[in-house]
Amino acid sequence: MRLDSPWCLIGPVLRTPEVDELTAAVQALREWQHDDAPMQLHPGDIGWAWRLGAEATAATVRTWSRDGRILAVGFLDQPDLLRFTIAPDAHHDEELAQRLAADVSDPARGVLPAGKVYIESPKHTRFQELMFQNGWQSDVPWTPLRRDLSSPVEDPGVEIEVIGPDRAHVHADVIRASFERSTFTADRWHNMANGPYEDARSLVAHAGNQPVAAVTVWSAGPGKPGLLEPMGVHRDHRGQGFGKAITIAAAKTLQELGSSIALVCTPSSNVGAVATYRAAGFQPMPEVFDQRRD
Structure with missing residues (x-):
């Protein structure tokens, strides 16, 4: 099994296949929601972003896939803030965690820019552990209710x-x-x-x-x-x-x-x-x- 391209950018030019991919990303987020999950990216976050238009929304969404199945969805809420979540059965997937860490840490890969940047991801995933090991730090606290x-x-x-x-x-x-x-x-x-x-x-x-x-x-x-x-x-x-x-x-x-x-x-x-x-x-x-x- 292999991971597809380092990240799949949906957009910025909206074409039918890209609309399908964006729909697939939202559907994946729907499927991953459950009551016992940690606070995570929700399809409503993408829905609220849609106020800026379909093309602008598509340009902020990234997906990571293996064998055609989406395993992680990211959303650039701000140019320096990537919010994303991971399929529940992939929270401890070492290959995925390594790929995510490499992609978000290297500005040349186009996921996040150089300089001070932020990531929101589910607690207790292998990816989050790996980022701490790589020197990323906790930022200010948020309260989910x-x-x-x-x-x-x-x-x-x-x-x-x-x-x-x-x-x-x-x-x-x-x-x-x-x-x-x-x-x-x-x-x-x-x-x-x-x-x-x-x-x-x-x-x-x-x-x-x-x-x-x-x-x-x-x-x-x-x-x-x-x-x-x-x-x-x-x-x-x-x-x-x-x-x-x-x-x-x-x-x-x-x-x-x-x-x-x-x-x-x-x-x-x-x-x-x-x-x-x-x-x-x-x-x-x-x-x-x-x-x-x-």
Whole structure:
């Protein structure tokens, strides 16, 4: 058995075979999700990236394959940050770990640039062990949180709107007002909806006639974990419980979509976000750390 090319870049020019490969990468991520897995790349992460368009999304995705089967999927969330996950039965695959380590460590291979770079990968894999052995260090901690959806989810206590194409601007406006550097627009919502959005929903919470909070939830299929990405509260309406309310609504929607648990991950330093998710019934899991090469 051999590994195919050091990495398979999907894009940047979108052609039909590349669309098929991108679809295959998302499908692999769906298959790899399960309740006991460590926090890992989710198909919703690719779905949210799709707001920039199919070609831009394709240019950020890498796959590693053996004998035609995808074993790892990577996503350049930032030019210096590669987030990826590995097929569950390949977590301790020595050949794969060695290839991944070589590809992400050598700028000439085009996966990550020279200089300070970061990797997010599942805990307790052979690859992560190998990177530490090669001198990579732990970076700042993140807190993953989860809510079990096997029991009924309470009413969020506010009016919740499920956003359709004609109301994309409402969702986009709240997200932009929630994140200082957000460039999200209605057009980008439509781009996102043209991606792997069939099992996703965008929600907006209203107080009176005002949209006050927004979230998009991503199902990976019935019986699998769902993801919140992103969730935000309008800067003019913070401190009133709307973050808790929209997060409960997100959990309720994922439950209706058949998800087994709801997942979210936030920097541990963002104590307000951690408190909001906990107030909405999410339980923190052990912290996770990116790996950094200085």
